[in-house]
Amino acid sequence: MSQSHQDLFKLVRKSRPSIRLMSIATGLSLASALLLLTYPLFTQLLVDSLGKQGWVHWGWLAAGMIGALVAGTALGGVSSVILARVGQDVSYWLRRTVLDKMIGLPVGFFDSGSTGDRTSRITSDCASISQLASAEAISLVNGIVMLIGSVIILLWLDHSMTLVLMGTLLTAFVCIGPAVAKLESVSREVQERSAELSGLVTQIFSEIRLVKSFAAESYEVERGTRVIQSVKERNYAAAKLRVVLEIIIGVGVAATLVVVLVYGGHRVAIGDMSIGVLTAFILYIFNVVNPLTQIASFIAELQRAKGASSRITAIFQLSDERDSDARGRPPETGVLSFESVSFAYGSTGDERGGMVLKDVSFSIEEGSTLAIVGESGGGKSTILSLIERFYEATEGRITYGGKDIREFDLLTWREMVGYVPQSCAVMPGTMRDNIAYGLRRKATDAEILEAAGKARALDFIKALPAGLDTILSEQGSNISGGQRQRIAIARIFLRDPAILLLDEATSSLDGETEQLVKVAIDSLMEGRTNIVVTHRITTVLNARVICHLHDGRVSALGSHEDLFADKDGGYARLAQVFIKDVVA
Numbered sequence: 376m377s378q379s380h381q382d383l384f385k386l387v388r389k390s391r392p393s394i395r396l397m398s399i400a401t402g403l404s405l406a407s408a409l410l411l412l413t414y415p416l417f418t419q420l421l422v423d424s425l426g427k428q429g430w431v432h433w434g435w436l437a438a439g440m441i442g443a444l445v446a447g448t449a450l451g452g453v454s455s456v457i458l459a460r461v462g463q464d465v466s467y468w469l470r471r472t473v474l475d476k477m478i479g480l481p482v483g484f485f486d487s488g489s490t491g492d493r494t495s496r497i498t499s500d501c502a503s504i505s506q507l508a509s510a511e512a513i514s515l516v517n518g519i520v521m522l523i524g525s526v527i528i529l530l531w532l533d534h535s536m537t538l539v540l541m542g543t544l545l546t547a548f549v550c551i552g553p554a555v556a557k558l559e560s561v562s563r564e565v566q567e568r569s570a571e572l573s574g575l576v577t578q579i580f581s582e583i584r585l586v587k588s589f590a591a592e593s594y595e596v597e598r599g600t601r602v603i604q605s606v607k608e609r610n611y612a613a614a615k616l617r618v619v620l621e622i623i624i625g626v627g628v629a630a631t632l633v634v635v636l637v638y639g640g641h642r643v644a645i646g647d648m649s650i651g652v653l654t655a656f657i658l659y660i661f662n663v664v665n666p667l668t669q670i671a672s673f674i675a676e677l678q679r680a681k682g683a684s685s686r687i688t689a690i691f692q693l694s695d696e697r698d699s700d701a702r703g704r705p706p707e708t709g710v711l712s713f714e715s716v717s718f719a720y721g722s723t724g725d726e727r728g729g730m731v732l733k734d735v736s737f738s739i740e741e742g743s744t745l746a747i748v749g750e751s752g753g754g755k756s757t758i759l760s761l762i763e764r765f766y767e768a769t770e771g772r773i774t775y776g777g778k779d780i781r782e783f784d785l786l787t788w789r790e791m792v793g794y795v796p797q798s799c800a801v802m803p804g805t806m807r808d809n810i811a812y813g814l815r816r817k818a819t820d821a822e823i824l825e826a827a828g829k830a831r832a833l834d835f836i837k838a839l840p841a842g843l844d845t846i847l848s849e850q851g852s853n854i855s856g857g858q859r860q861r862i863a864i865a866r867i868f869l870r871d872p873a874i875l876l877l878d879e880a881t882s883s884l885d886g887e888t889e890q891l892v893k894v895a896i897d898s899l900m901e902g903r904t905n906i907v908v909t910h911r912i913t914t915v916l917n918a919r920v921i922c923h924l925h926d927g928r929v930s931a932l933g934s935h936e937d938l939f940a941d942k943d944g945g946y947a948r949l950a951q952v953f954i955k956d957v958v959a
């Protein structure tokens with residue numbers, strides 16, 4: 376069994392489709408196949424008895440024929456409904472498990488590849504596996520039983536006639552082989568292009584303000600059109616192939632019919648075969664064609680599901696950051712230190728040049744503030760990401776209370792650390808959900824309002840038409856930037872973490888709002904260990920230690936007075952700019 380077959384098999388087994396329901400469905404499907412196999416026999420007897428036997432005999436045969444047909448079709452229908460249920464169960468399990476797995480992957484996983492691609496793991500890949508595991512699998516079993524059953528009955532009815540029938544049909548099916556293979560690869564391209572299209576469109580709509588402010592509508596439409604065009608071409612190619620397939624199958628069936636009629640007609644004419652047997656043969660043509668198409672569709676679906684399961688298995692093989700053995704409890708308080716930390720994003724760590732942080736060391740005492748300053752791209756936000764354990768230090772270690780932070784239970788550690796990122800994100804949901812976001816316990820409205828008050832967000836929340844129940848739209852486009860920042864601050868007040876990471880946005884807010892945010896931040900920092908990336912001279916001046924980063928290295932570390940004394944140092948130049956700003 377090839378690797379991709381194994382992946383598929385393991386995934387399906389893990390999803391534990393209900394054996395009971397699958398057995399019932401298989402049983403019903405087989406019963407349906409058997410009934411449908413017998414109805415041409417009833418027809419044969421019926422045709423042969425016409426004019427020879429009495430009405431009663433004829434009536435029984437007709438009842439048998441209709442009964443077999445109706446019951447066979449009905450049982451097949453019930454089996455399909457059960458299978459749909461099993462398929463949905465499998466797809467539910469897969470989607471939930473893949474979502475859970477992907478959400479637990481480290482931030483680094485999300486740095487590469489596209490969101491559209493990741494989304495299609497959960498949407499289309501899971502669907503194609505569940506489709507194969509349920510409906511397609513049973514229809515394959517059903518098709519094989521039908522095919523073998525039909526061939527046995529046909530051989531029993533008439534040898535040479537069976538050879539003629541199967542010979543003609545199989546020739547037609549061999550002819551469609553290359554077209555099926557081509558259709559398969561085109562369908563895969565359709566899927567890939569469609570995923571690309573949905574990824575691009577999602578991106579365009581989520582950044583619609585950027586698109587419009589740069590009058591880039593026509594550029595994006597053009598870019599989208601190119602993808603839409605390629606989806607169209609692939610779909611058109613697939614449609615043409617399907618038509619070709621239908622024609623070949625149609626011609627194959629018609630040719631078989633003609634051959635059977637001519638050859639059978641001749642046999643009937645010379646008295647070698649009854650007209651009933653000929654009728655049965657004609658009906659069996661359809662009993663043989665359907666299984667052949669079912670088998671072909673199974674093979675096509677199998678290819679797709681194998682691709683899907685290889686991609687999902689690759690995700691399952693990545694390690695979930697929550698699964699680490701580190702279960703240590705972080706001490707309540709302690710000194711936070713970087714000890715010769717170097718870090719590279721991705722796997723470029725071997726070459727020194729790829730290092731974003733180089734040999735960074737500093738310590739920050741409990742309850743005091745460390746301000747990180749430096750030019751853009753110097754690695755300031757990266758330091759905060761490392762404390763959050765979004766990434767692991769490539770070299771060196773980060774300690775809290777003397778212990779490596781990698782030894783702590785991840786979720787407990789992150790609960791101790793409050794992070795206000797450079798761009799404050801909001802999640803779709805109400806204002807209440809956003810302030811209480813990720814809180815493990817249930818927060819009362821009074822607590823939420825208290826946190827909002829401390830974050831100076833109460834006034835604008837009260838002014839909203841639905842207050843805490845106001846729905847924040849995707850990316851918070853219905854509130855202002857300063858309001859978003861204050862929601863992020865309120866979130867931290869509610870969690871009340873010991874350590875605060877603050878990445879101040881460079882874009883300045885208007886004076887009054889900035890003042891509000893500033894007051895909120897200052898009160899948020901009280902009584903915590905703060906690591907702040909800041910552009911405000913007052914925060915820098917109030918910090919116990921200032922760390923000046925230059926090109927990923929600590930170029931100066933100490934109090935404002937110490938650093939400012941070195942007039943040639945990078946910090947002094949930076950501070951002069953700050954002070955000029957304040958004076959101006």
Ligand SMILES: Nc1ncnc2c1ncn2[C@@H]1O[C@H](COP(=O)(O)OP(=O)(O)OP(=O)(O)O)[C@@H](O)[C@H]1O
Pocket residue numbers: 486720721731750751752753754755756757758797
């Ligand atoms: N997810 C990432 N993957 C790869 N490289 C990254 C990633 N994030 C940042 N970098 C790179 O790391 C370097 C430091 O980035 P960082 O965001 O830490 O800078 P910064 O000092 O916070 O800058 P700014 O003041 O503009 O926010 C930059 O050169 C950046 O290109």
Ligand SMILES: [Mg+2]
Pocket residue numbers: 755756757797878
């Ligand atoms: Mg930054």
